[in-house]
Amino acid sequence: MMHPIYTFDKSMEMLRRAMNVIPAGIYGHLGPAEGCHIPIDAYPKYCSRAEGSYFWDIDDNRFIDYMCAYGPNILGYNDPEVEEAAARQRELGNCTTAPSPVMVDFAELMVETVASADWAFFAKNGNDVTSLAVMTARAHTHRKKIVFFKGYYHGVSPWTQKIDYPGIMEEDVMHNIYVPWNDIAALEEVFAANRGQIAAVIGQPYMHGNFADNVLPAQGFWQKVRALCDENETVLIVDDVRAGFRLDLSGSDHYFGFEADMICFCKAIANGHNVSALCGKDFLKNTISGLSYTGSYWMSAVPFAAGIACIQKLKRIGAPAILIEKGKRLADGLIAAAKKYEFDLRVTGVPSLFYLRLADDPSLMLHQRWIAECVRRGVYFTNHHNHFINAALTDADITETVEIAEEAFAALRG
Amino acid sequence: MMHPIYTFDKSMEMLRRAMNVIPAGIYGHLGPAEGCHIPIDAYPKYCSRAEGSYFWDIDDNRFIDYMCAYGPNILGYNDPEVEEAAARQRELGNCTTAPSPVMVDFAELMVETVASADWAFFAKNGNDVTSLAVMTARAHTHRKKIVFFKGYYHGVSPWTQKIDYPGIMEEDVMHNIYVPWNDIAALEEVFAANRGQIAAVIGQPYMHGNFADNVLPAQGFWQKVRALCDENETVLIVDDVRAGFRLDLSGSDHYFGFEADMICFCKAIANGHNVSALCGKDFLKNTISGLSYTGSYWMSAVPFAAGIACIQKLKRIGAPAILIEKGKRLADGLIAAAKKYEFDLRVTGVPSLFYLRLADDPSLMLHQRWIAECVRRGVYFTNHHNHFINAALTDADITETVEIAEEAFAALRG
Numbered sequence: 001m002m003h004p005i006y007t008f009d010k011s012m013e014m015l016r017r018a019m020n021v022i023p024a025g026i027y028g029h030l031g032p033a034e035g036c037h038i039p040i041d042a043y044p045k046y047c048s049r050a051e052g053s054y055f056w057d058i059d060d061n062r063f064i065d066y067m068c069a070y071g072p073n074i075l076g077y078n079d080p081e082v083e084e085a086a087a088r089q090r091e092l093g094n095c096t097t098a099p100s101p102v103m104v105d106f107a108e109l110m111v112e113t114v115a116s117a118d119w120a121f122f123a124k125n126g127n128d129v130t131s132l133a134v135m136t137a138r139a140h141t142h143r144k145k146i147v148f149f150k151g152y153y154h155g156v157s158p159w160t161q162k163i164d165y166p167g168i169m170e171e172d173v174m175h176n177i178y179v180p181w182n183d184i185a186a187l188e189e190v191f192a193a194n195r196g197q198i199a200a201v202i203g204q205p206y207m208h209g210n211f212a213d214n215v216l217p218a219q220g221f222w223q224k225v226r227a228l229c230d231e232n233e234t235v236l237i238v239d240d241v242r243a244g245f246r247l248d249l250s251g252s253d254h255y256f257g258f259e260a261d262m263i264c265f266c267k268a269i270a271n272g273h274n275v276s277a278l279c280g281k282d283f284l285k286n287t288i289s290g291l292s293y294t295g296s297y298w299m300s301a302v303p304f305a306a307g308i309a310c311i312q313k314l315k316r317i318g319a320p321a322i323l324i325e326k327g328k329r330l331a332d333g334l335i336a337a338a339k340k341y342e343f344d345l346r347v348t349g350v351p352s353l354f355y356l357r358l359a360d361d362p363s364l365m366l367h368q369r370w371i372a373e374c375v376r377r378g379v380y381f382t383n384h385h386n387h388f389i390n391a392a393l394t395d396a397d398i399t400e401t402v403e404i405a406e407e408a409f410a411a412l413r414g
Numbered sequence: 415m416m417h418p419i420y421t422f423d424k425s426m427e428m429l430r431r432a433m434n435v436i437p438a439g440i441y442g443h444l445g446p447a448e449g450c451h452i453p454i455d456a457y458p459k460y461c462s463r464a465e466g467s468y469f470w471d472i473d474d475n476r477f478i479d480y481m482c483a484y485g486p487n488i489l490g491y492n493d494p495e496v497e498e499a500a501a502r503q504r505e506l507g508n509c510t511t512a513p514s515p516v517m518v519d520f521a522e523l524m525v526e527t528v529a530s531a532d533w534a535f536f537a538k539n540g541n542d543v544t545s546l547a548v549m550t551a552r553a554h555t556h557r558k559k560i561v562f563f564k565g566y567y568h569g570v571s572p573w574t575q576k577i578d579y580p581g582i583m584e585e586d587v588m589h590n591i592y593v594p595w596n597d598i599a600a601l602e603e604v605f606a607a608n609r610g611q612i613a614a615v616i617g618q619p620y621m622h623g624n625f626a627d628n629v630l631p632a633q634g635f636w637q638k639v640r641a642l643c644d645e646n647e648t649v650l651i652v653d654d655v656r657a658g659f660r661l662d663l664s665g666s667d668h669y670f671g672f673e674a675d676m677i678c679f680c681k682a683i684a685n686g687h688n689v690s691a692l693c694g695k696d697f698l699k700n701t702i703s704g705l706s707y708t709g710s711y712w713m714s715a716v717p718f719a720a721g722i723a724c725i726q727k728l729k730r731i732g733a734p735a736i737l738i739e740k741g742k743r744l745a746d747g748l749i750a751a752a753k754k755y756e757f758d759l760r761v762t763g764v765p766s767l768f769y770l771r772l773a774d775d776p777s778l779m780l781h782q783r784w785i786a787e788c789v790r791r792g793v794y795f796t797n798h799h800n801h802f803i804n805a806a807l808t809d810a811d812i813t814e815t816v817e818i819a820e821e822a823f824a825a826l827r828g
Binding site: 014021024026047048050051055058063068069070073077078093095097098107110118120121125135144155165171266285287290291292299 | 428431432434435437440441442458459460461462464465469471472477479481483484485486487491492497504505507508509511512513514515521522524525532533534538539541542545548549550553558569570571572573579580582583585586588589655680686687690702703704705706707708710711712713714717794
């Protein structure tokens, strides 16, 4: 069966309306100005509804969704268990003057679930908790310097942006040190050259950056990072905002066989309900307790109730193994489809958040054309960002995805 | 009728559980470590349910709530119109890969509603949008310095914290300049001494800081600030996170007869649903479009639908006038109750977000005792922070509040 080619007339019309009242029309990854080179005319811009592993755009095109709202959708859109728990709490109250006891329940569940967690602090954005982790490390160590791994993304606050980005000052990033991923010798040199000055090393569990094949940690890499941090009394922060709960419910540090001092969660923590969490070790609890850090909605109860239901269901179904298995089957199918048309498709990263690259053309244009042909037939991939698997994705979805990928490869050859 | 004295045994027990798994047990204003000196044993710590102008704690005590979740509750908890709009959108989708068109509808409504808005940018925290405003001003002007009014609060990011706060570096705040509120001469001096270097002036519409009587702008103050910013090509940012929609639906700058270049909203924008907004002038639209700034939940649809319903209802009922009138009647009643027992109660700020201070004792201890006596009888006031009025507050609530205030004054004299 050949799949029909979608058009996006209503999306384009809505985007024109949006451009009048919203800077860039849509910001972030989907915006015309964004960095992942999503061609404006090949993609749906507005979603009318979502269910399970699908969303429909306002032109009524259906997509098998491999972006999952850029991560939050881990169980499927509108998961009944999560939504029922949220609805029950909503009737009692959400954003109230004093927090609900469900906040304590959720913190207890996080501590029980996450291997490196002695406590949990909740906020709203991934950026809130990566920023809090860095502030806590600086307060604890009375040092300023932070080591990043090149290719990182830790949010949008000035401290984590680049010096040449608009609105960023030299002072925002002057204590940042950048080392190549998987390069222990470089990290050792940095520690030697900055003895007693490094507050924290912050890293994603593996390198899942944009515009490059994703790279797992080399054998023993994290263990050596951990040892260097210990030797230098430097705080080790794992940013699990993107990968969290898709590798290991105990934390992606646990998946790779080490323990962070602090670990940041967001996205998949409550299946799209708005909450993030910083978890950490007891030795940092006094320090973080003394920081000035809060927000208007941070103790809202509905996201906590949703988070509890989400994590309990992830545990019950053994989600990471399922998601990795689904991702593997999809990757195998896609690679076979590419071979059939003599293309070399590279699939990297952990399969539950796989990264795609068509390696036949270094300019990336061929890759972008292939992705666009997939999207126009109902498979929502993106160009130069990792993808996300959700638990509602069916075997039939995977089969249909591979069929569409084949048709897209055929279109490139045609 | 004498009101019974509440006890908080279950709250205290829950707080002990919380201390094991959450830094400080509760962070922010309600935490044991927070700055407004809420006595831990005189306050409910956990909310079991909320409705209209009330919340109930887990000891089943009912409170007439004058904190309104520190602002978000403007229409009353669980407002039926807001919740119905949210429920309708929830069935379609919330946090999805592409945004819903309701995002565009909400931006159009904000631009139509807010006098100084040519565009709207949505995020999650008040802190997200105050930070974005400062980054935008720096990017637009290619300058670094920011002028603050002493007593300000603009969130928790390092740029807006104090040099002596834990986790804050000199570099975070070295371009901050602090001038006294209502002091045009001081502001003129600062501009003269930093010619061509000031990116922005940021201010709340009036001084509603903690631990001090709130102070309205002096006649002509904002107009002179506006003129100085114009002369110096400095961006004028109004932080309306706390006061927004309780003074004037067109923005608190409009209430005081001037126009900001950018204005920050959060709290009351969606009656507790999680969204914030930065609005601004056309001349900044290109600059902000080029910034790298987004978050995982920022385009979630349910808060947009709730925000539309909230603002439409606020407009229909003429909310600011109603809230100010309720606040005035309450203030008059409280002041009369104080007089009866020969106390001097000062009520300052705009009545819809009034600040209380018992002026008979400079140590503040008497004030704290009076507030605690009110709380223990079912009126939720706080010690050294402004309060908030919501539209569900009834005449009977105000009458009961004044009765309880009298009993509390009597207890101080007893």
